[in-house]
Amino acid sequence: MFVSSLLPNFFISFFLSQPLDYETRKAYTFKVEASNAHLDPRFHSFGPYKDTATVKINILDVDEPPVFSKPSYTMDIHEDTQLGTTIGAVTAQDLDAGSSPVRYSIDWKSDLDSFFDIDPVTGTISISELLDRESIAQHNITVVATKVNNPVLTSRVSVTVHVLDVNEFPPELAIPYETFVCESAKVGQVIQIISAKDQDLPMTGQKFSFKSPQEGLKTKNFTIKDFGNNTAGVVTLRKGFRRRTQEIYHLPVVIEDSGLPVKNSTSTLTIRVCACDSDGALLTCNAEAIFLPVGLSTGALIAILLCIVILLVIVVLYVGVRRQKKKETLMTSKEDIRDNVIHYDDEGGGEEDTHAFDMGTLRNPKAIKENLFRRDVKPEAGAVPRPAIASQDSADIQNFICQRLQEHDGDTSAPPYDSLATYAYEGEGSVAESLSSIESLNGETEEDYDYLNEWGPRFKTLAGIFGERSESQTDITSTTSTTTTENKH
Numbered sequence: 001m002f003v004s005s006l007l008p009n010f011f012i013s014f015f016l017s018q019p020l021d022y023e024t025r026k027a028y029t030f031k032v033e034a035s036n037a038h039l040d041p042r043f044h045s046f047g048p049y050k051d052t053a054t055v056k057i058n059i060l061d062v063d064e065p066p067v068f069s070k071p072s073y074t075m076d077i078h079e080d081t082q083l084g085t086t087i088g089a090v091t092a093q094d095l096d097a098g099s100s101p102v103r104y105s106i107d108w109k110s111d112l113d114s115f116f117d118i119d120p121v122t123g124t125i126s127i128s129e130l131l132d133r134e135s136i137a138q139h140n141i142t143v144v145a146t147k148v149n150n151p152v153l154t155s156r157v158s159v160t161v162h163v164l165d166v167n168e169f170p171p172e173l174a175i176p177y178e179t180f181v182c183e184s185a186k187v188g189q190v191i192q193i194i195s196a197k198d199q200d201l202p203m204t205g206q207k208f209s210f211k212s213p214q215e216g217l218k219t220k221n222f223t224i225k226d227f228g229n230n231t232a233g234v235v236t237l238r239k240g241f242r243r244r245t246q247e248i249y250h251l252p253v254v255i256e257d258s259g260l261p262v263k264n265s266t267s268t269l270t271i272r273v274c275a276c277d278s279d280g281a282l283l284t285c286n287a288e289a290i291f292l293p294v295g296l297s298t299g300a301l302i303a304i305l306l307c308i309v310i311l312l313v314i315v316v317l318y319v320g321v322r323r324q325k326k327k328e329t330l331m332t333s334k335e336d337i338r339d340n341v342i343h344y345d346d347e348g349g350g351e352e353d354t355h356a357f358d359m360g361t362l363r364n365p366k367a368i369k370e371n372l373f374r375r376d377v378k379p380e381a382g383a384v385p386r387p388a389i390a391s392q393d394s395a396d397i398q399n400f401i402c403q404r405l406q407e408h409d410g411d412t413s414a415p416p417y418d419s420l421a422t423y424a425y426e427g428e429g430s431v432a433e434s435l436s437s438i439e440s441l442n443g444e445t446e447e448d449y450d451y452l453n454e455w456g457p458r459f460k461t462l463a464g465i466f467g468e469r470s471e472s473q474t475d476i477t478s479t480t481s482t483t484t485t486e487n488k489h
Helices: 041-046 298-332 397-409 450-455 457-488
Strands: 002-006 012-016 027-035 050-058 072-078 086-089 102-106 116-118 124-127 138-147 154-164 179-182 190-197 209-211 222-226 231-236 248-256 264-276 282-284
Touching: 072 086, 102 116, 116 138, 179 190, 190 264, 222 248, 450 457
Parallel strands: 072 154, 179 264
Antiparallel strands: 002 012, 027 050, 086 124, 102 138, 116 124, 138 154, 190 231, 209 222, 209 248, 222 231, 248 264, 264 282
16 A cells, blocks of 8 residues: 655655545555664674554545446337336445535437436436337437535446337338239149348347138138248249239238237238249230230330321311411401401501492481482592682671581581591681781781890890890881882882
Protein backbone atom coordinates (compact mmCIF):
# COMPACT_ATOMS: atom_id res chain seq x y z
CA MET A 1 0.00 0.00 0.00
CA PHE A 2 2.90 2.35 0.91
CA VAL A 3 6.51 2.61 -0.29
CA SER A 4 9.24 4.37 1.71
CA SER A 5 12.49 5.92 0.56
CA LEU A 6 15.38 7.70 2.35
CA LEU A 7 16.00 11.24 1.29
CA PRO A 8 19.51 12.77 1.22
CA ASN A 9 18.77 14.82 4.32
CA PHE A 10 18.03 11.66 6.37
CA PHE A 11 14.22 12.05 6.06
CA ILE A 12 11.93 9.17 5.16
CA SER A 13 9.09 9.71 2.65
CA PHE A 14 6.13 7.45 1.93
CA PHE A 15 4.41 6.95 -1.49
CA LEU A 16 1.08 5.27 -2.36
CA SER A 17 1.31 2.11 -4.40
CA GLN A 18 -2.50 1.60 -4.61
CA PRO A 19 -5.52 3.96 -4.36
CA LEU A 20 -7.09 4.37 -0.93
CA ASP A 21 -10.76 3.96 -0.08
CA TYR A 22 -12.09 5.42 3.12
CA GLU A 23 -15.22 3.29 2.98
CA THR A 24 -13.06 0.13 2.82
CA ARG A 25 -10.30 0.97 5.36
CA LYS A 26 -10.05 4.08 7.43
CA ALA A 27 -6.45 3.73 8.85
CA TYR A 28 -3.14 1.94 8.21
CA THR A 29 -0.46 1.11 10.91
CA PHE A 30 3.10 -0.18 10.20
CA LYS A 31 6.62 -0.12 11.65
CA VAL A 32 9.62 1.63 10.22
CA GLU A 33 13.19 0.48 11.05
CA ALA A 34 16.22 2.71 10.61
CA SER A 35 19.80 1.28 10.71
CA ASN A 36 23.32 2.48 10.02
CA ALA A 37 24.45 0.95 6.79
CA HIS A 38 28.13 1.96 7.22
CA LEU A 39 29.02 0.82 10.78
CA ASP A 40 32.64 1.24 12.01
CA PRO A 41 33.90 -2.08 13.35
CA ARG A 42 35.49 -0.33 16.32
CA PHE A 43 32.09 0.51 17.70
CA HIS A 44 30.42 -2.90 17.41
CA SER A 45 30.72 -3.47 21.14
CA PHE A 46 28.63 -0.47 21.94
CA GLY A 47 25.39 -2.14 20.80
CA PRO A 48 23.19 -2.33 17.72
CA TYR A 49 23.05 0.82 15.67
CA LYS A 50 19.41 0.63 14.53
CA ASP A 51 15.95 1.68 15.74
CA THR A 52 12.24 1.10 14.96
CA ALA A 53 9.20 3.36 14.98
CA THR A 54 5.46 2.72 14.59
CA VAL A 55 3.67 4.78 11.92
CA LYS A 56 -0.13 5.12 11.72
CA ILE A 57 -1.78 6.71 8.70
CA ASN A 58 -5.43 7.78 9.02
CA ILE A 59 -7.49 7.98 5.78
CA LEU A 60 -9.68 11.07 5.48
CA ASP A 61 -13.14 10.83 3.95
CA VAL A 62 -13.76 12.55 0.59
CA ASP A 63 -17.25 13.21 -0.88
CA GLU A 64 -17.65 10.78 -3.81
CA PRO A 65 -20.45 10.10 -6.38
CA PRO A 66 -22.92 7.27 -5.75
CA VAL A 67 -22.05 3.75 -6.81
CA PHE A 68 -24.37 1.39 -8.78
CA SER A 69 -24.75 -2.18 -7.64
CA LYS A 70 -23.88 -3.50 -11.15
CA PRO A 71 -21.60 -2.19 -13.88
CA SER A 72 -24.49 -2.63 -16.42
CA TYR A 73 -28.07 -3.87 -16.53
CA THR A 74 -29.98 -6.04 -19.03
CA MET A 75 -33.78 -6.24 -19.18
CA ASP A 76 -36.34 -8.03 -21.43
CA ILE A 77 -39.86 -6.97 -22.36
CA HIS A 78 -42.40 -8.30 -24.90
CA GLU A 79 -43.57 -6.00 -27.66
CA ASP A 80 -47.03 -4.44 -27.40
CA THR A 81 -46.84 -4.65 -23.59
CA GLN A 82 -49.30 -2.41 -21.78
CA LEU A 83 -48.07 1.10 -21.00
CA GLY A 84 -46.76 1.64 -17.48
CA THR A 85 -45.51 -1.94 -17.06
CA THR A 86 -42.32 -2.18 -14.95
CA ILE A 87 -39.48 -3.94 -16.76
CA GLY A 88 -36.75 -3.71 -14.05
CA ALA A 89 -34.90 -1.48 -11.59
CA VAL A 90 -31.44 -0.08 -10.93
CA THR A 91 -29.90 0.65 -7.52
CA ALA A 92 -27.13 2.98 -6.41
CA GLN A 93 -25.95 4.21 -2.98
CA ASP A 94 -23.68 6.77 -1.45
CA LEU A 95 -20.81 4.97 0.36
CA ASP A 96 -19.61 8.11 2.12
CA ALA A 97 -20.00 8.52 5.85
CA GLY A 98 -22.92 10.92 5.33
CA SER A 99 -24.79 8.38 3.18
CA SER A 100 -26.68 10.95 1.10
CA PRO A 101 -29.93 9.90 -0.63
CA VAL A 102 -29.72 9.19 -4.37
CA ARG A 103 -32.08 10.30 -7.19
CA TYR A 104 -32.40 8.55 -10.58
CA SER A 105 -33.05 9.89 -14.09
CA ILE A 106 -32.70 8.80 -17.73
CA ASP A 107 -30.30 10.67 -19.98
CA TRP A 108 -32.58 12.21 -22.63
CA LYS A 109 -29.93 11.79 -25.32
CA SER A 110 -30.15 8.00 -24.97
CA ASP A 111 -33.98 7.95 -25.17
CA LEU A 112 -35.00 10.62 -27.66
CA ASP A 113 -38.44 9.10 -28.26
CA SER A 114 -39.18 8.77 -24.52
CA PHE A 115 -39.99 5.06 -24.61
CA PHE A 116 -39.14 4.62 -20.91
CA ASP A 117 -39.75 6.28 -17.52
CA ILE A 118 -37.84 5.82 -14.26
CA ASP A 119 -38.94 6.40 -10.69
CA PRO A 120 -36.53 9.04 -9.29
CA VAL A 121 -36.58 7.50 -5.78
CA THR A 122 -36.78 3.74 -6.29
CA GLY A 123 -35.06 3.48 -9.69
CA THR A 124 -37.75 1.24 -11.26
CA ILE A 125 -37.97 1.50 -15.07
CA SER A 126 -41.32 1.31 -16.92
CA ILE A 127 -42.46 1.76 -20.54
CA SER A 128 -44.24 4.94 -21.62
CA GLU A 129 -44.66 4.11 -25.34
CA LEU A 130 -45.67 0.91 -27.14
CA LEU A 131 -42.66 -1.11 -28.23
CA ASP A 132 -42.50 -2.76 -31.65
CA ARG A 133 -39.84 -5.36 -32.24
CA GLU A 134 -40.18 -5.04 -36.02
CA SER A 135 -39.16 -1.37 -35.72
CA ILE A 136 -36.56 -1.45 -32.89
CA ALA A 137 -35.46 -4.77 -31.43
CA GLN A 138 -33.11 -3.35 -28.77
CA HIS A 139 -32.98 -0.11 -26.78
CA ASN A 140 -29.84 1.19 -25.05
CA ILE A 141 -30.49 3.84 -22.40
CA THR A 142 -28.31 5.49 -19.77
CA VAL A 143 -29.47 5.94 -16.16
CA VAL A 144 -27.95 8.77 -14.09
CA ALA A 145 -27.66 8.61 -10.25
CA THR A 146 -27.28 11.96 -8.46
CA LYS A 147 -26.48 12.69 -4.80
CA VAL A 148 -29.09 14.82 -3.09
CA ASN A 149 -26.55 16.56 -0.80
CA ASN A 150 -24.20 17.34 -3.67
CA PRO A 151 -25.95 17.28 -7.09
CA VAL A 152 -22.66 17.89 -8.83
CA LEU A 153 -21.57 14.33 -8.05
CA THR A 154 -23.27 11.89 -10.46
CA SER A 155 -22.61 8.45 -11.84
CA ARG A 156 -23.94 6.66 -14.93
CA VAL A 157 -24.82 3.10 -15.86
CA SER A 158 -25.87 1.48 -19.18
CA VAL A 159 -29.21 -0.35 -19.41
CA THR A 160 -29.98 -2.62 -22.38
CA VAL A 161 -33.65 -3.44 -23.07
CA HIS A 162 -34.39 -6.37 -25.40
CA VAL A 163 -37.82 -6.31 -27.06
CA LEU A 164 -39.14 -9.86 -27.29
CA ASP A 165 -41.20 -10.88 -30.31
CA VAL A 166 -44.93 -11.53 -30.15
CA ASN A 167 -46.55 -13.52 -32.93
CA GLU A 168 -48.79 -10.89 -34.50
CA PHE A 169 -48.32 -11.35 -38.27
CA PRO A 170 -49.55 -14.41 -40.19
CA PRO A 171 -47.16 -16.08 -42.64
CA GLU A 172 -47.48 -15.58 -46.38
CA LEU A 173 -45.94 -16.80 -49.61
CA ALA A 174 -42.36 -15.68 -50.05
CA ILE A 175 -42.91 -14.38 -53.62
CA PRO A 176 -45.82 -14.17 -56.11
CA TYR A 177 -45.33 -17.46 -57.94
CA GLU A 178 -46.13 -17.94 -61.64
CA THR A 179 -47.01 -21.63 -61.76
CA PHE A 180 -47.79 -23.63 -64.90
CA VAL A 181 -48.57 -27.26 -65.67
CA CYS A 182 -47.72 -28.94 -68.95
CA GLU A 183 -50.40 -30.61 -70.99
CA SER A 184 -48.22 -33.72 -70.90
CA ALA A 185 -47.83 -33.70 -67.07
CA LYS A 186 -48.05 -37.04 -65.26
CA VAL A 187 -49.82 -37.98 -62.05
CA GLY A 188 -47.79 -37.14 -58.92
CA GLN A 189 -45.48 -34.70 -60.71
CA VAL A 190 -44.18 -31.74 -58.65
CA ILE A 191 -44.73 -28.66 -60.78
CA GLN A 192 -43.79 -25.93 -58.27
CA ILE A 193 -41.74 -25.54 -55.03
CA ILE A 194 -43.10 -22.84 -52.68
CA SER A 195 -41.86 -21.25 -49.43
CA ALA A 196 -43.17 -18.71 -46.91
CA LYS A 197 -42.05 -15.69 -44.93
CA ASP A 198 -43.09 -14.09 -41.65
CA GLN A 199 -42.50 -10.51 -40.45
CA ASP A 200 -42.47 -11.50 -36.80
CA LEU A 201 -39.38 -13.69 -36.58
CA PRO A 202 -35.96 -13.55 -38.19
CA MET A 203 -35.05 -16.07 -40.83
CA THR A 204 -33.43 -18.33 -38.22
CA GLY A 205 -35.87 -20.24 -36.07
CA GLN A 206 -38.84 -20.06 -38.42
CA LYS A 207 -41.07 -23.10 -38.75
CA PHE A 208 -43.88 -23.19 -41.32
CA SER A 209 -46.30 -25.90 -42.38
CA PHE A 210 -48.26 -26.11 -45.65
CA LYS A 211 -51.46 -27.87 -46.52
CA SER A 212 -54.33 -27.75 -48.98
CA PRO A 213 -57.84 -26.96 -47.72
CA GLN A 214 -59.26 -29.28 -50.36
CA GLU A 215 -57.87 -32.41 -48.68
CA GLY A 216 -60.57 -35.04 -48.29
CA LEU A 217 -62.33 -34.25 -51.55
CA LYS A 218 -62.63 -37.06 -54.10
CA THR A 219 -62.19 -35.04 -57.29
CA LYS A 220 -59.06 -32.88 -57.31
CA ASN A 221 -56.52 -31.65 -59.78
CA PHE A 222 -53.66 -30.57 -57.50
CA THR A 223 -52.54 -30.95 -53.90
CA ILE A 224 -49.90 -29.52 -51.54
CA LYS A 225 -47.10 -31.74 -50.19
CA ASP A 226 -45.22 -30.39 -47.14
CA PHE A 227 -41.52 -31.29 -47.22
CA GLY A 228 -40.96 -30.36 -43.55
CA ASN A 229 -38.15 -27.86 -44.22
CA ASN A 230 -40.29 -24.73 -44.58
CA THR A 231 -40.99 -25.60 -48.22
CA ALA A 232 -43.75 -27.47 -50.01
CA GLY A 233 -44.53 -28.71 -53.51
CA VAL A 234 -47.54 -28.45 -55.80
CA VAL A 235 -48.31 -32.00 -56.99
CA THR A 236 -50.61 -33.06 -59.82
CA LEU A 237 -53.33 -35.60 -59.02
CA ARG A 238 -54.27 -36.40 -62.61
CA LYS A 239 -53.03 -36.09 -66.16
CA GLY A 240 -54.57 -34.95 -69.41
CA PHE A 241 -54.69 -31.19 -68.85
CA ARG A 242 -55.91 -29.37 -71.97
CA ARG A 243 -56.12 -25.67 -72.66
CA ARG A 244 -59.21 -26.24 -74.77
CA THR A 245 -61.01 -27.52 -71.70
CA GLN A 246 -59.64 -25.18 -69.01
CA GLU A 247 -56.68 -22.82 -69.25
CA ILE A 248 -56.33 -21.58 -65.62
CA TYR A 249 -56.69 -23.33 -62.26
CA HIS A 250 -56.71 -21.77 -58.77
CA LEU A 251 -55.21 -23.69 -55.84
CA PRO A 252 -55.64 -22.42 -52.23
CA VAL A 253 -52.65 -22.97 -49.90
CA VAL A 254 -52.92 -22.80 -46.08
CA ILE A 255 -49.68 -21.65 -44.37
CA GLU A 256 -49.26 -21.96 -40.58
CA ASP A 257 -46.42 -20.79 -38.31
CA SER A 258 -45.16 -22.13 -34.97
CA GLY A 259 -45.53 -18.98 -32.86
CA LEU A 260 -47.72 -18.35 -29.85
CA PRO A 261 -50.49 -17.80 -30.59
CA VAL A 262 -50.43 -19.73 -33.84
CA LYS A 263 -51.09 -17.62 -36.94
CA ASN A 264 -52.15 -18.92 -40.36
CA SER A 265 -53.21 -17.51 -43.69
CA THR A 266 -54.58 -18.78 -46.99
CA SER A 267 -52.94 -17.81 -50.26
CA THR A 268 -54.04 -18.73 -53.77
CA LEU A 269 -51.77 -20.05 -56.50
CA THR A 270 -52.74 -19.44 -60.14
CA ILE A 271 -51.78 -22.40 -62.34
CA ARG A 272 -51.80 -22.01 -66.13
CA VAL A 273 -51.97 -24.88 -68.59
CA CYS A 274 -49.13 -24.52 -71.12
CA ALA A 275 -47.56 -26.36 -74.00
CA CYS A 276 -44.21 -28.01 -73.24
CA ASP A 277 -41.65 -30.01 -75.15
CA SER A 278 -40.74 -33.64 -74.50
CA ASP A 279 -38.34 -32.64 -71.70
CA GLY A 280 -40.99 -30.59 -69.87
CA ALA A 281 -39.55 -27.20 -70.88
CA LEU A 282 -42.10 -24.44 -71.38
CA LEU A 283 -42.94 -23.55 -74.97
CA THR A 284 -45.91 -21.19 -74.77
CA CYS A 285 -48.89 -20.37 -72.59
CA ASN A 286 -50.62 -18.10 -75.10
CA ALA A 287 -54.17 -18.75 -76.14
CA GLU A 288 -53.35 -18.79 -79.85
CA ALA A 289 -53.17 -22.58 -79.96
CA ILE A 290 -56.77 -22.77 -78.75
CA PHE A 291 -58.24 -20.50 -81.36
CA LEU A 292 -55.82 -21.20 -84.23
CA PRO A 293 -55.33 -24.95 -84.33
CA VAL A 294 -54.28 -24.82 -87.97
CA GLY A 295 -50.84 -23.61 -86.91
CA LEU A 296 -50.74 -19.87 -87.58
CA SER A 297 -47.77 -18.22 -85.92
CA THR A 298 -47.88 -15.17 -83.69
CA GLY A 299 -46.33 -13.00 -86.42
CA ALA A 300 -49.02 -13.97 -88.92
CA LEU A 301 -51.75 -13.19 -86.42
CA ILE A 302 -50.27 -9.76 -85.72
CA ALA A 303 -50.01 -9.00 -89.45
CA ILE A 304 -53.68 -9.89 -90.01
CA LEU A 305 -54.82 -7.70 -87.15
CA LEU A 306 -52.67 -4.82 -88.41
CA CYS A 307 -54.23 -5.01 -91.87
CA ILE A 308 -57.72 -4.96 -90.39
CA VAL A 309 -56.89 -1.84 -88.38
CA ILE A 310 -55.48 -0.07 -91.45
CA LEU A 311 -58.61 -0.82 -93.47
CA LEU A 312 -60.84 0.50 -90.72
CA VAL A 313 -58.83 3.75 -90.57
CA ILE A 314 -59.08 4.22 -94.34
CA VAL A 315 -62.86 3.72 -94.28
CA VAL A 316 -63.30 6.22 -91.47
CA LEU A 317 -61.18 8.84 -93.29
CA TYR A 318 -63.10 8.33 -96.55
CA VAL A 319 -66.48 8.77 -94.88
CA GLY A 320 -65.26 11.90 -93.09
CA VAL A 321 -63.99 13.49 -96.34
CA ARG A 322 -67.26 12.76 -98.12
CA ARG A 323 -69.29 14.38 -95.38
CA GLN A 324 -67.04 17.45 -95.39
CA LYS A 325 -67.34 17.91 -99.17
CA LYS A 326 -71.10 17.52 -99.06
CA LYS A 327 -71.36 20.16 -96.37
CA GLU A 328 -69.17 22.64 -98.30
CA THR A 329 -71.21 22.12 -101.53
CA LEU A 330 -74.43 22.82 -99.68
CA MET A 331 -73.11 26.03 -98.21
CA THR A 332 -71.53 27.46 -101.42
CA SER A 333 -74.11 26.43 -104.07
CA LYS A 334 -75.73 29.48 -105.69
CA GLU A 335 -78.83 27.51 -106.62
CA ASP A 336 -79.73 26.93 -102.95
CA ILE A 337 -79.33 30.61 -101.97
CA ARG A 338 -82.65 32.37 -101.55
CA ASP A 339 -83.44 35.94 -102.63
CA ASN A 340 -83.29 37.32 -99.10
CA VAL A 341 -79.68 36.12 -98.45
CA ILE A 342 -77.13 38.87 -99.11
CA HIS A 343 -73.34 38.37 -99.39
CA TYR A 344 -71.46 41.58 -98.57
CA ASP A 345 -68.26 40.30 -100.17
CA ASP A 346 -67.17 43.61 -101.70
CA GLU A 347 -65.63 46.25 -99.51
CA GLY A 348 -67.78 49.33 -99.00
CA GLY A 349 -71.22 47.72 -98.96
CA GLY A 350 -73.60 49.79 -96.89
CA GLU A 351 -76.98 51.42 -96.90
CA GLU A 352 -77.00 52.05 -100.64
CA ASP A 353 -75.83 48.50 -101.54
CA THR A 354 -79.38 47.28 -102.27
CA HIS A 355 -78.97 46.04 -105.85
CA ALA A 356 -78.37 42.44 -104.79
CA PHE A 357 -81.99 41.69 -103.96
CA ASP A 358 -85.51 43.00 -104.33
CA MET A 359 -86.62 44.96 -101.30
CA GLY A 360 -90.21 44.29 -102.29
CA THR A 361 -89.98 40.76 -100.80
CA LEU A 362 -89.62 42.31 -97.35
CA ARG A 363 -92.76 44.38 -97.66
CA ASN A 364 -96.23 43.39 -96.56
CA PRO A 365 -97.88 41.60 -99.50
CA LYS A 366 -101.18 43.33 -98.70
CA ALA A 367 -99.60 46.75 -99.10
CA ILE A 368 -98.15 45.97 -102.57
CA LYS A 369 -99.89 47.91 -105.32
CA GLU A 370 -99.82 47.24 -108.98
CA ASN A 371 -98.08 49.38 -111.59
CA LEU A 372 -95.50 50.64 -109.11
CA PHE A 373 -91.95 51.47 -109.98
CA ARG A 374 -89.12 49.16 -108.95
CA ARG A 375 -87.36 50.07 -105.77
CA ASP A 376 -83.98 48.65 -106.74
CA VAL A 377 -83.61 50.76 -109.94
CA LYS A 378 -83.05 54.47 -109.96
CA PRO A 379 -85.93 56.12 -111.85
CA GLU A 380 -85.25 58.07 -115.02
CA ALA A 381 -85.11 61.80 -114.78
CA GLY A 382 -88.37 63.45 -115.67
CA ALA A 383 -90.41 60.29 -115.30
CA VAL A 384 -92.79 61.98 -112.92
CA PRO A 385 -93.71 65.61 -113.51
CA ARG A 386 -93.07 67.88 -110.62
CA PRO A 387 -94.59 71.27 -110.11
CA ALA A 388 -92.46 74.32 -110.59
CA ILE A 389 -90.30 75.39 -107.73
CA ALA A 390 -91.86 78.18 -105.79
CA SER A 391 -90.24 81.51 -105.96
CA GLN A 392 -87.90 82.45 -103.19
CA ASP A 393 -89.88 85.69 -102.81
CA SER A 394 -93.04 83.75 -101.79
CA ALA A 395 -94.58 85.19 -98.70
CA ASP A 396 -95.95 81.94 -97.26
CA ILE A 397 -92.80 79.73 -96.91
CA GLN A 398 -94.54 77.30 -94.54
CA ASN A 399 -97.17 76.38 -97.08
CA PHE A 400 -94.47 75.90 -99.69
CA ILE A 401 -92.55 73.45 -97.43
CA CYS A 402 -95.67 71.43 -96.61
CA GLN A 403 -96.50 71.16 -100.28
CA ARG A 404 -93.05 69.84 -101.18
CA LEU A 405 -93.14 67.37 -98.26
CA GLN A 406 -96.43 65.86 -99.47
CA GLU A 407 -95.05 65.53 -102.97
CA HIS A 408 -92.06 63.52 -101.83
CA ASP A 409 -94.15 61.33 -99.53
CA GLY A 410 -96.43 60.36 -102.38
CA ASP A 411 -93.66 59.94 -104.96
CA THR A 412 -93.59 56.18 -105.82
CA SER A 413 -90.36 56.52 -107.81
CA ALA A 414 -88.35 57.70 -104.80
CA PRO A 415 -85.42 55.37 -104.05
CA PRO A 416 -85.33 53.37 -100.79
CA TYR A 417 -82.00 54.84 -99.83
CA ASP A 418 -81.47 58.14 -98.02
CA SER A 419 -81.78 61.24 -100.15
CA LEU A 420 -81.55 64.97 -99.59
CA ALA A 421 -84.41 67.20 -100.63
CA THR A 422 -84.10 70.99 -100.53
CA TYR A 423 -87.36 72.44 -99.29
CA ALA A 424 -86.49 76.15 -99.23
CA TYR A 425 -83.67 78.58 -99.42
CA GLU A 426 -81.65 78.84 -96.28
CA GLY A 427 -82.20 81.78 -94.01
CA GLU A 428 -84.11 84.06 -96.31
CA GLY A 429 -86.79 85.92 -94.39
CA SER A 430 -85.90 84.16 -91.11
CA VAL A 431 -85.65 85.99 -87.84
CA ALA A 432 -82.39 84.08 -87.10
CA GLU A 433 -81.01 85.33 -90.42
CA SER A 434 -78.45 83.31 -92.38
CA LEU A 435 -76.54 80.50 -90.62
CA SER A 436 -74.09 80.04 -93.47
CA SER A 437 -70.41 80.81 -93.01
CA ILE A 438 -70.19 82.09 -96.58
CA GLU A 439 -71.72 85.42 -95.71
CA SER A 440 -70.05 85.67 -92.30
CA LEU A 441 -67.31 87.86 -93.68
CA ASN A 442 -69.82 90.52 -94.71
CA GLY A 443 -71.30 90.80 -91.27
CA GLU A 444 -68.05 90.89 -89.31
CA THR A 445 -67.42 94.05 -87.39
CA GLU A 446 -64.23 95.40 -86.14
CA GLU A 447 -63.38 94.34 -82.65
CA ASP A 448 -60.86 95.96 -80.36
CA TYR A 449 -58.43 93.47 -78.76
CA ASP A 450 -56.58 96.03 -76.71
CA TYR A 451 -58.13 94.67 -73.51
CA LEU A 452 -55.84 91.59 -73.82
CA ASN A 453 -52.90 93.86 -72.96
CA GLU A 454 -54.52 94.60 -69.64
CA TRP A 455 -54.59 90.90 -68.66
CA GLY A 456 -50.90 90.74 -68.04
CA PRO A 457 -47.65 89.76 -69.77
CA ARG A 458 -48.91 86.23 -70.54
CA PHE A 459 -51.47 87.63 -73.04
CA LYS A 460 -49.21 90.16 -74.82
CA THR A 461 -48.35 87.71 -77.60
CA LEU A 462 -52.04 86.88 -78.11
CA ALA A 463 -52.96 90.59 -78.12
CA GLY A 464 -50.33 91.25 -80.78
CA ILE A 465 -51.65 88.46 -83.03
CA PHE A 466 -55.26 89.60 -82.82
CA GLY A 467 -54.22 93.23 -83.20
CA GLU A 468 -52.42 92.53 -86.47
CA ARG A 469 -55.38 90.47 -87.70
CA SER A 470 -57.85 93.30 -86.93
CA GLU A 471 -55.65 95.80 -88.75
CA SER A 472 -55.47 93.55 -91.85
CA GLN A 473 -59.25 93.06 -91.79
CA THR A 474 -59.69 96.84 -91.55
CA ASP A 475 -57.49 97.33 -94.57
CA ILE A 476 -59.41 94.71 -96.56
CA THR A 477 -62.74 96.29 -95.62
CA SER A 478 -61.62 99.75 -96.58
CA THR A 479 -60.27 98.49 -99.90
CA THR A 480 -63.53 96.70 -100.65
CA SER A 481 -65.57 99.78 -99.83
CA THR A 482 -63.43 101.89 -102.13
CA THR A 483 -63.84 99.41 -104.98
CA THR A 484 -67.59 99.29 -104.53
CA THR A 485 -67.82 103.05 -104.59
CA GLU A 486 -65.83 103.20 -107.77
CA ASN A 487 -68.05 100.62 -109.42
CA LYS A 488 -71.15 102.57 -108.56
CA HIS A 489 -69.68 105.61 -110.12
